[in-house]
Amino acid sequence: MVDAATHPAGSGDETILDRARAALDQVCDPEIPVLTIRDIGILRDVRQDEDGTIEVIITPTYSGCPAMGMIAIEVELALARAGIDAHRVTLRHSPAWTTDWIPDSALEKLRAYGIAPPTKGSNSKRALFTNEVIACPRCGSSETDRISEFGSTACKALYRCRSCLEPFDYFKCI
Amino acid sequence: MGEFDKNIRFEHLLRLADTNLILGHRLSEWIGKAPILEEELALTNIGLDLIGQAAALYNHALEVSGESSVRDADDLVFMRDAAEYKNLLLVERENGDFGHTIVRQLFYSAFAVPVWEALTKSADSEVAGIAGRAAKESLYHLRHAAEWVLRLGDGTEESHRRVQDAVDALWMYTDEMFEMDEVETAALEAGHGVDLVAVRREWEKTIREVLAEATLKYPEKCWMLKGGRTGKHTEHMGHLLAEMQFLQRAYPGQKW
Secondary structure (H helix, E strand, O other): OOOHHHOOOOOOOOOHHHHHHHHHOOOEOOOOOOOEOOOOOOEEEEEEOOOOOEEEEEOOOOOOOOHHHHHHHHHHHHHHHOOOOOEEEEEOOOOOOOHHHOOHHHHHHHHHHOEEOOOOOHHHOOOOOOOOOOOOOOOOOOOEEEEEOOOOOOOEEEEEEOOOOOEEEEEOOO | OOOOOHHHHHHHHHHHHHHHHHHHHHHHOOOOOOOOHHHHHHHHHHHHHHHHHHHHHHHHHHHHOOOOOOOOHHHHHHOOOHHHOOOOHHHHOOOOOHHHHHHHHHHHHHHHHHHHHHHOOOOOHHHHHHHHHHHHHHHHHHHHHHHHHHHHHOOOHHHHHHHHHHHHHHHHHOHHHHOOOHHHHHHHHOOOOOOHHHHHHHHHHHHHHHHHHOOOOOOOOOOOOOOHHHOOOOHHHHHHHHHHHHHHHHOOOOOO
């Protein structure tokens, strides 16, 4: 990342880059509004070209995630609202996004929102027939059943808790 | 590693992209008629993954060929005719019953997992990035198919018969996946490709394991059909394209 201090801008101490970063920190995932795109690891970098243009680098999550187009629009809107017209959004595939990039603080936000957070690195296993134990995000019980590995969005599986009887989403790890 | 011809590199990316796209499209045909709601979500979710993987590969292929300013992924998808499509024959087959669809998923996913894993080491870092994610997604697809084959094979007499029929009917399309022709060989030598002989060993091991667990018979050697990778397709392909491409053919350039 470009060091903001080396790019002094016109107004006061706050540079355009600072303003861009602050604006982008407010952009939430459209499917999981408790997480920002920085929390989830979609927002990889914000930098400034020589000519002042702000470049935002985002990495898509699941290949089939239909929210990526929406996220790019939200990024552009956030920058426009912050008065930054010269900007572009770059999609970067390498390195591949992984749920391991989501920090612990964000995992806790997911759980509080009612989505069981991904268990780190668990899909690196090659086992064909496995049944991972996922704790219920509401009552904490590990007495749960997987209903379907493919749930309401590309990133979620559907589970049911046998203790509190509530259905819940599990954020699948990749 | 020598110079990797631009056209061969484009062709190599197109094959994988086309195969993913066509299978994704076939899965989308289950919308509204899957046996249960959860399964409808699963099949179409997998279809979305496949089409997303294809889109990333198409965009990259157009960068590689230097055509990204003259045509885009939609042009490749909606404006090419059957002979220009380089997908595997296996994926263009009609869906058939749920057993056929699931066996096709098993055959393709068991192939896709080692292919994507090998591509994570591609000399092309963009492909390596796309593959990193796709390899993990494909593991979910494989597990989904394997669990269903187990349930159907070791289920009722009727489900066993149907899924064994599907295994036998689709077997003749599997050999094509592993053919090291000129394009695959050139890609491998350039550090962009996959050793399909090694993939075959892993594929056979996976299929043997799943079929045995599901009380199904591993098919005998039979006559094998190929041609998809060179644009020679079955009669199913034209019908698929007619439906998929109708809107763009009738109203070129139309957008949502």
